[in-house]
Amino acid sequence: MxxxxxxxxxxxxxxxxxxxxxxxxxxxxxxxxxxxxxxxxxxxxxxxxxxxxxxxxxxxxxxxxxxxxxxxxxxxxxxxxxxxxxxxxxxxxxxxxxxxxxxxxxxxxxxxxxxxxxxxxxxxxxxxxxxxxxxxxxxxxxxxxxxxxxxxxxxxxxxxxxxxxxxxxxxxxxxxxxxxxxxxxxxxxxxxxxxxxxxxxxxxxxxxxxxxxxxxxxxxxxxxxxxxxVASFVGSPKMNLVDGELTGEDFTLPNGFVLSLSQRISRGHVTLGVRPDDLVPTADDEGRATVKLVELLGPRAIVTVDVGGTELTCVVETARMSGITEGARVSLSARPGAVHVFDAETGRRVVGDQIEKGNELHP
The missing domain is CATH 3.40.50.300 (P-loop containing nucleotide triphosphate hydrolases)
Structure with missing residues (x-):
């Protein structure tokens, strides 16, 4: 050896x-x-x-x-x-x-x-x-x-x-x-x-x-x-990566939707990442996201949602799929500590600015 x-x-x-x-x-x-x-x-x-x-x-x-x-x-x-x-x-x-x-x-x-x-x-x-x-x-x-x-x-x-x-x-x-x-x-x-x-x-x-x-x-x-x-290459399905503006507690997507954060981070233009396993859809008639595709894989499903023209991917346990069907309206939230922040110009990770608490996507 x-x-x-x-x-x-x-x-x-x-x-x-x-x-x-x-x-x-x-x-x-x-x-x-x-x-x-x-x-x-x-x-x-x-x-x-x-x-x-x-x-x-x-x-x-x-x-x-x-x-x-x-x-x-x-x-x-x-x-x-x-x-x-x-x-x-x-x-x-x-x-x-x-x-x-x-x-x-x-x-x-x-x-x-x-x-x-x-x-x-x-x-x-x-x-x-x-x-x-x-x-x-x-x-x-x-x-x-x-x-x-x-x-x-x-x-x-x-x-x-x-x-x-x-x-x-x-x-x-x-x-x-x-x-x-x-x-x-x-x-x-x-x-x-x-x-x-x-x-x-x-x-x-x-x-x-x-x-x-x-x-x-x-x-x-x-x-x-x-x-x-690395974020998009490692992990299946690959990480959701979205460019937008991060100011204070709000991350604004290009389509005008806002990801509200419970921690203040003022970074300006960034790329935000959330893994599909950490993005949780919930059936909600008032939700502003629409389920576009459901792929059943036994104990879990890959759910593609449309958020004002931006597609995001979620992985959901089959037991928690109640009301989540193609065409249904849903709200989205990320698990605590599950958001990654990258510099939009270089793509490099922003050290120390990972979100520690829950997040909710809303118009």
Whole structure:
């Protein structure tokens, strides 16, 4: 196991920067997830750590070693790919044992270790099968087993679950996390799925345009996003963000509606954010918002409301849906302490000005 450090890591293709001055530390034994939209530099960062991409400038350290210019085989890392990359003519047992056989480990010893790894991954009864006889989740576990058997200092995962269906993705995600916790090997995982990032990571790195927009625990990133990009990217459904004027206790939307606040904040033009889970619609014949769409999802529903031409999203427990139907009039309120304030020009979070008490939307 080892701590991994990126020090002012930069990668450019010609004059086009892909990763810029990335400073990042992966603590020993941690599970860090790089998450962000396509083209943000997350996969390139992982591939530079793996040695599959050259570094334009900066340094990569694994433990006390500078590995920036080392070949992949010399870095003591193991990588799990999106497409599994299993050998179709080898059995499960032989696929897992392959990394040891590649370095001339005696066959009996390599297969014995492969059997132990297969047992730990619940693959013991499948050790004689070929990859074509396995499900997608089972194939992914074989790929993980092949990485585990090397006993590397660092695990790298490049969107390993994206080829699985939704149910299998959740099951395999749980298994993957349990394996990493049991082994305690420093891990870096790349995904575009923010839900995957939230559930797997000790630390999330939200990337944008080749830079780390925010680094923190999943709860820190969710509860206190540093800017409107992180606020809208992390969380599903995404945060409601509305520009308007904040003066004293009143936030005025562009359409003239006012969000009354119980705390005085004089900031002028700002972007106000409220997560859908924190925006509560209540059936009200005098309400000035109209329910536009209701999407039922079992124990909860996603409710889209129209407030004078501005659409806002709420998440409501099904048991509290009385009177909330498409076309119904509703009033809106935000849960105490649930409003986020961002600078309208820069999009950066306004520190210390988060609303502490309840809010109510009214004309």
């Amino acid at each position: 080892a701590t991994v450090r990126f020090e002012r890591l930069t990668k450019s293709y010609g004059s086009i920067p892909v990763v810029t001055d990335l400073d990042l530390e992966l603590p020993d034994g941690s599970f860090t997830v790089l998450v962000g939209p396509s083209g943000c530099g997350k996969s390139t960062s992982l591939r530079m750590l793996a040695g599959l991409e050259s570094v334009t400038s900066g340094t990569i350290r694994i433990g006390d070693r500078d590995v920036t210019n080392l070949q992949p085989r010399d870095r003591d890392i193991a990588m799990v790919f999106q497409n599994y990359a299993l050998y179709p003519h080898l059995t499960v047992r032989e696929n897992i044992a392959f990394p040891l056989r590649a370095v001339k480990t005696p066959r009996a010893e390599a297969l014995a270790k492969a059997d132990a790894v297969a047992e730990s991954l619940g693959l013991a009864t499948m050790s004689g099968r070929k990859p074509k006889d396995l499900s997608g989740g089972q194939q992914q576990r074989v790929a993980i087993g092949r990485a585990i058997i090397r006993e590397p200092k660092v695990f790298l995962f490049d969107e390993p679950l994206s080829n699985l269906d939704a149910k299998l993705r959740v099951e395999t995600r749980t298994e993957l996390l349990q394996i990493q916790r049991r082994l305690g090997i420093t891990s870096l995982y790349v995904t575009h799925d923010q839900e995957e990032a939230m559930t797997l990571s000790d630390r999330m790195v939200v990337m944008r345009d080749g830079r780390a927009a925010q680094v923190g625990t999943p709860l820190e990133v969710y509860d206190a996003p540093v800017d409107t990009f």
